[in-house]
Amino acid sequence: xxxxxxxxxxxxxxxxxxxxxxxxxxxxxxxxxxxxxxxxxxxxxxxxxxxxxxxxxxxxxxxxxxxxxxxxxxxxxxxxxxxxxxxxxxxxxxxxxxxxxxxxxxxxxxxxxxxxxxxxxxxxxxxxxxxxxxxxxxxxxxxxxxxxxxxxxxxxxxxxxxxxxxxxxxxxxxxxxxxxxxxxxxxxxxxxxxxxxxxxxxxxxxxxxxxxxxxxxxxxxxxxxxxxxxxxxxxxxxxxxxxxxxxxxxxxxxxxxxxxxxxxxxxxxxxxxxx
Amino acid sequence: xxxxxxxxxxxxxxxxxxxxxxxxxxxxxxxxxxxxxxxxxxxxxxxxxxxxxxxxxxxxxxxxxxxxxxxxxxxxxxxxxxxxxxxxxxxxxxxxxxxxxxxxxxxxxxxxxxxxxxxxxxxxxxxxxxxxxxxxxxxxxxxxxxxxxxxxxxxxxxxxxxxxxxxxxxxxxxxxxxxxxxxxxxxxxxxxxxxxxxxxxxxxxxxxxxxxxxxxxxxxxxxxxxxxxxxxxxxxxxxxxxxxxxxxxxxxxxxxxxxxxxxxxxxxxxxxxxxxxxxxxxxxxxxxxxxxxxxxxxxxxxxxxx
Numbered sequence: 068x069x070x071x072x073x074x075x076x077x078x079x080x081x082x083x084x085x086x087x088x089x090x091x092x093x094x095x096x097x098x099x100x101x102x103x104x105x106x107x108x109x110x111x112x113x114x115x116x117x118x119x120x121x122x123x124x125x126x127x128x129x130x131x132x133x134x135x136x137x138x139x140x141x142x143x144x145x146x147x148x149x150x151x152x153x154x155x156x157x158x159x160x161x162x163x164x165x166x167x168x169x170x171x172x173x174x175x176x177x178x179x180x181x182x183x184x185x186x187x188x189x190x191x192x193x194x195x196x197x198x199x200x201x202x203x204x205x206x207x208x209x210x211x212x213x214x215x216x217x218x219x220x221x222x223x224x225x226x227x228x229x230x231x232x233x234x235x236x237x238x239x240x241x242x243x244x245x246x247x248x249x250x251x252x253x254x255x256x257x258x259x260x261x262x263x264x265x266x267x268x269x270x271x272x273x274x275x276x277x278x279x280x281x282x283x284x285x286x287x288x289x290x291x292x293x294x295x296x297x298x299x300x301x302x303x304x305x306x307x308x309x310x311x312x313x314x315x316x317x318x319x320x321x322x323x324x325x326x327x328x329x330x331x332x333x334x335x336x337x338x339x340x341x342x
Numbered sequence: 343x344x345x346x347x348x349x350x351x352x353x354x355x356x357x358x359x360x361x362x363x364x365x366x367x368x369x370x371x372x373x374x375x376x377x378x379x380x381x382x383x384x385x386x387x388x389x390x391x392x393x394x395x396x397x398x399x400x401x402x403x404x405x406x407x408x409x410x411x412x413x414x415x416x417x418x419x420x421x422x423x424x425x426x427x428x429x430x431x432x433x434x435x436x437x438x439x440x441x442x443x444x445x446x447x448x449x450x451x452x453x454x455x456x457x458x459x460x461x462x463x464x465x466x467x468x469x470x471x472x473x474x475x476x477x478x479x480x481x482x483x484x485x486x487x488x489x490x491x492x493x494x495x496x497x498x499x500x501x502x503x504x505x506x507x508x509x510x511x512x513x514x515x516x517x518x519x520x521x522x523x524x525x526x527x528x529x530x531x532x533x534x535x536x537x538x539x540x541x542x543x544x545x546x547x548x549x550x551x552x553x554x555x556x557x558x559x560x561x562x563x564x565x566x567x568x569x570x571x572x573x574x575x576x577x578x579x580x581x582x583x584x585x586x587x588x589x590x591x592x593x594x595x596x597x598x599x600x601x602x603x604x605x606x607x608x609x610x611x612x613x614x615x616x617x618x619x620x621x622x623x624x625x626x627x628x629x630x631x632x633x634x635x636x637x638x639x640x641x642x643x644x645x646x647x648x
Contacts, residue, residue: 075555076615083451084459087444091466091522093492094481095473101484109490123569156367163353163360175371180634183583185603186623189385189610190378213374216367235354245355275473277585281611289556296589299483307484314477321473329465 102312121312132314133287134294137204138317141279141290144208144270149219149268150261151228152212157223158253162232172221179217184277192281202284210282212274219264226260241295263332266324291317382627385620392614400617407621417583420597423622426605430582433517434603437581440521442573445528450558454544464529471526479589482519483508486590508591512599516587523586528573535566571641579633584625602626 097111102121104114125131160168191210192201200206234256239246258307283289289297295317298310355361386407390400410419417424448467452460470478485492488506498504507515539562547557563570585603587593593604600608606626610619 080451083447084463087448088463088466091470094478094485094522095469097484097492098477098481109484110485110492110495120423125583148647152366152370155363159355159360159364163355163357163362165357165360175396177631177634177638178371178375178379178459180579180637181630182375183626183630185583185585185606186626186630187378187382189380189616189619189623191374192610193385193390193616194373194381195371209370210374217375220367232354239354245359248354258548270472274472274476276475276589277607280609292474292476295480299480310480311484314480318473318477322469325469325472 074233080235081102098315098318100309101307102315104308107307121308122316124309125312125316128309130286131291131294131298134289134291135317137288137294138273138290138292140204141207141211142269144204145211145215145272146211146265146269148208149215150265153223153264154257154261156216156220157227158249160220160224161227161230162235172224175217176221179214184214188277188281191278195282201282202288204288206282207279207290210278211268211275215268215271218288219268222267223257223260223264227257228265259332263328266328270321270324299317354435379627382623385599386624388617390616390620392616393413396617403617407618410618411621420606421427421600424603425597426600426602429513429600430602433513433520433587433599434578434581436514436517437520437524438574438577440517441524441577441581442528442570444521444525445530445573446532446570448525448529449532449536449563452533453562454541464533467526467529470522471524475523475586476589478523479586482522482590486515486519502574509595512591512595516590516599516601519587519590520581520584524577524581526576531573532566535560535569539565550604572637575633575637575641579630579637582629582633 080103093111100111101108103119104112105116105118105120119268159165159171191314195201195206198206200209234252235248238252239245243251273290274292276296279290279293280296283293286294286297289337291313295310295314297315298306355363385400385401387404388400389396389403389406391397411423414424416422419425448463452463486507488494488504488509492508493507494504505511543565544557545560547561547626552560583603584601585607587599587601588604588607591599593600593608602622603626604620606619609615609622
């Protein structure tokens with residue numbers, strides 16, 4: 068009786084795994100296979116004669132390449148500012164007894180969940196408009212920085228609280244200045260946390276659609292996120308082979324960073340790591 | 343050095359340096375979070391537009407924008423606020439049930455298992471969550487395509503009907519998409535929680551001869567109840583604000599997938615009615631505030647120990 072139940076449970080498990088696995092795999096598999104097909108295929112098919120021509124065509128398309136460069140500029144810019152500012156802030160929050168700091172953190176988290184992209188698109192647009200930053204890389208970078216900073220600070224604060232203060236104290240006792248202590252003791256100790264925050268910020272900006280969609284108008288400023296969208300919505304029937312090749316190139320950095328994080332730190336996530 | 347032995351007021355860095363390091367974050371958050379939050383309230387009481395007189399010289403018009411949203415003679419018509427709100431409730435509820443149950447099922451099925459199958463499954467579900475939304479949106483357009491999409495070729499091969507999903511069932515399509523996209527969060531949350539359950543509890547259950555369902559209901563579920571509450575509140579909050587379905591349907595056809603984020607976008611950036619768009623945003627923020635408060639002061643306080 069027990070054996071029967073065991074066998075049935077195993078069968079049930081594998082049916083479940085295969086079914087759910089397929090549901091998650093098929094759309095991703097299409098993204099992996101379609102770019103290598105010489106003909107446009109909307110269904111998942113292994114190409115008869117795999118070709119790299121679609122990638123050649125994408126690399127020859129200056130507009131598409133410009134999109135990837137723009138994504139790089141915006142994601143890297145936001146990544147640097149977010150990592151530096153979040154580290155500074157989190158360090159202060161974990162070391163200095165600023166009055167009301169716990170309230171500050173709670174209010175920060177509350178606000179960042181209340182003022183979302185869909186709720187703040189009008190004032191953000193008007194704000195950037197009045198600052199003359201609509202249709203600029205800087206505008207996109209600043210808006211992402213403001214939006215992602217609270218979560219970044221929150222994660223970094225948790226990380227910094229786990230680092231014992233004794234290293235810093237001994238540096239100070241041995242006569243280091245505040246700046247030397249931050250440069251030679253704090254920065255090396257927090258580097259793993261900064262890596263994680265940096266990657267997290269980069270991936271978020273790289274993959275987001277709404278903010279560049281609202282703030283950018285001219286094609287030469289658009290990142291790959293909005294460029295892909297205009298490739299497949301404009302000009303009638305999209306050239307599926309080319310758009311899929313472009314989409315695959317576009318997801319590769321995220322894939323690479325995921326594999327890196329998974330290998331180096333183990334993919335873990337904190338409260339609201341994905342905003 | 344323990345706290346008592348430190349001289350009074352000893353700090354690693356002085357308050358002055360601390361405040362200096364703190365300043366950039368305050369500036370960013372004030373300009374890009376606090377200021378939009380306050381300004382959206384103000385704009386919502388004006389007739390501000392992008393172009394024309396409303397742009398040069400917006401007038402205060404009191405609660406007119408709100409009266410327009412809650413004009414009950416028309417608000418359930420397609421493309422209106424009430425219609426969008428009702429669609430959003432269905433969308434959030436369907437996505438929530440799908441994501442939480444599917445995430446729980448996967449986490450439970452792979453509880454106390456290791457190996458390649460688990461790694462592959464978790465990687466697939468996680469990639470669905472973290473890959474850029476535009477690329478994922480494009481693959482789903484292909485997946486759901488009425489004539490040549492993979493979903494219909496599978497359904498057709500087993501003799502089921504093959505509708506044009508995005509045209510005939512736009513809301514169900516974007517719900518399906520959103521469940522696929524977001525299940526990873528619940529899965530990772532539950533699988534971490536189940537991983538912390540002491541194996542001895544389950545061994546005892548095995549000795550007694552409890553069934554899988556009994557093990558789940560009587561042992562595992564009560565232990566992961568805090569995470570369950572977390573998943574429900576956060577998934578509701580995120581799904582309520584999600585704009586990604588725009589990539590599949592742009593809210594159509596005929597406003598049938600016009601969920602609230604898309605509705606706000608249309609009013610503000612296609613009709614350029616910033617005043618009315620802001621009034622919608624205010625209502626969205628009030629709902630967000632309620633959900634976030636439930637999470638921060640209800641679920642998180644009780645559930646997660648620091």
